[in-house]
Amino acid sequence: MPLSLSLCNAPLRSIPSNPRQCLQTIRTLAESIAGNRPPSLLAAPIESLRRGDWVKLICGASFEDAADVRNLSLVYTLAGVDCIDCAADASVVNAVSDGIDAACRIASVRRPWVMISVNDDRNDLHFRKAEFDPEDCPPDCSRPCEMVCPANAILSKRTSEGVEIQHDSHAGGKLQGGVITERCYGCGRCLPVCPYDRIRAMTYIRDPATTSALLRRNDVDAIEIHTRGRSTDLFKELWSSLSGSSGHLKLVAVSLPDAGESTLAAMHLIYSIMKADLQCYNLWQLDGRPMSGDIGRGATREAVAFAARIASTQDRPHGFYQLAGGTNSHTIDSLKKLGLFQTMNNPAAQFQKNTIVSPSPDSHALIGGIAYGGYARKIVGRVLSRIPSKHGHAHIEDHPELLLDALKEAFTLVEPVKCHNQPMTQHQEKS
Structure with missing residues (x-):
């Protein structure tokens, strides 16, 4: 059993009470995930999408509580997420960056990409x-x-x-x-x-001028455009206003719900709009049942059903694919039952142990990963609510025992994705 998994599943009574011991345990947990990724020529988050173990934290396209966003970002950075998605607001982006910086001071972990979310339609439920x-x-x-x-x-x-x-x-x-x-x-x-x-x-709708300014920041790596896919004219108008500021972005994501038979046609049209100005990777967020992941097992069915239908289609638009909308602790099991969890689109392509993997477009996962929103915030929020607040500032790292509790909760979501089918080390192969 991996070290991090055994620690994550340890009973609460085994959590050290000494703050220094807590911090050392936190560091060990965080670095166990960071050190368990095989080398690659690709950036770490893109390699995660290629393998199918990408995990994104959705802070919320409209969630603007800077204190909670900052602490959520800290905890999930330590837990090993690849991306943190937040509101397109300067104070919220600052909070995410501050949380990531704090996590990197605690342990040697990779910096997740920071993504801002915008909309092309005032009627989008996320806004x-x-x-x-x-x-x-x-x-x-x-x-x-x-x-x-x-x-x-x-x-x-x-x-x-x-x-x-x-x-x-x-x-x-x-x-x-x-x-x-x-x-x-x-x-x-x-x-x-x-x-x-x-x-x-x-x-409301996010202001394109404000969004363009945020895209020029060094600490913003990606953008997600929420669209209902019903009027690509709205998407085209927004894309035209933003594409001039997207030169240094690493990823452009498009989030859309399942609109039935018209979904794929809308996706192809959206990609044709982006293609000429797209200078980075692109991702499709399949938004099954928006903002419902904290409800229970039934909420994940629509997200998984959406993914299954798209994965079974040969004429899929270019880009990576990721689940959202109803994702929670049941999502991975649901994907496994359908044979979609970390399943390659080219079954003949196998991971090579202890070698650098080339960025072949023909050997990536059908479903690149999972975005966790309401459920991710809920399980860690239970711990954040216990932080004593002083003058409006509540930094979770000031309470190592709570940070460890929060990290254990975050690992219940992140680690099952990250530790599946990881290449064995030479020591593990011999033993």
Whole structure:
């Protein structure tokens, strides 16, 4: 059993209580993944896509809580993700970079690529915020919106003459709070549960000029364009406004839902729009059931079914493919049952042990990897919520025992992808 796996599955009582021991265990865990990758002529994230063990953390196209984004980036960098996808906002990109830098100070790990997410359509579910006026909420409301919000983005409290009244939905006084905008990522679960229909969805579109400026930053490596694929004119307009700033990018991703029989035609048309100005690799994010990964086993079915249909098609558009939308701890098992987990598109091409792998376009995985969003944030967020906050700054590395807990949670997602079918060392072969 790999060292990192045995540590990741260790019972909680075995976690060292001494901060220095915690940090050493964290370093060992993180570097075990970093050192377990075979050499390649390709950049590490692209080699991961080629092998089928790419893992992306989705912080959320609309999630702008800088403190959480920073700590999530730190934890998942240590866990070995290849890419961190975040909102196209300067403060959020700064938070991601800060988290990555902090992780690299803790252990010798590879820097994941930083990806920013934008949209070509105001009606995209990833680019909306819930909104309501707490003054409109009846005093006797049980506030089901708070209970269903996965981001803890809805806060309400009643005050009476400046004194806060906690946990009493029947108390009088003035209601304050509402939606914490930077935490809301637009899942929409609050909308149908409001008994008085007071919650609204406010949609928006990322400003192309702001996005172009972000693309020129040295710490932005990739962009993801969310499109519904229904109007390629909108995609073409956005691409035209951004392509002049994409010269140093390493990857351009297009995220789209399954629109049935029209999906492949839309993908081919989108690729034809990009092709002339595409100076890097491209990736298709198959968005099965957006923002549902934290719900349970059923949520991953649509993502896997989407992947299975595309993988079975010979006339696939050029580029790598990656799952999203409903991905969670059940996704890998679902892919394995269909024979799609790390399956090469050229079965005759085998990995060569202890050799540099050439970047052959004919021998890469049908499904390059998995992006984890809501579920990834949920399992680590349980630990982040335990960090004592001081003056608004809550750095998880200041609490090594919590960082180790968070890293163990992150490994439950990342390591099963990264450690599958890894080439054996000479020592392992002899033993």
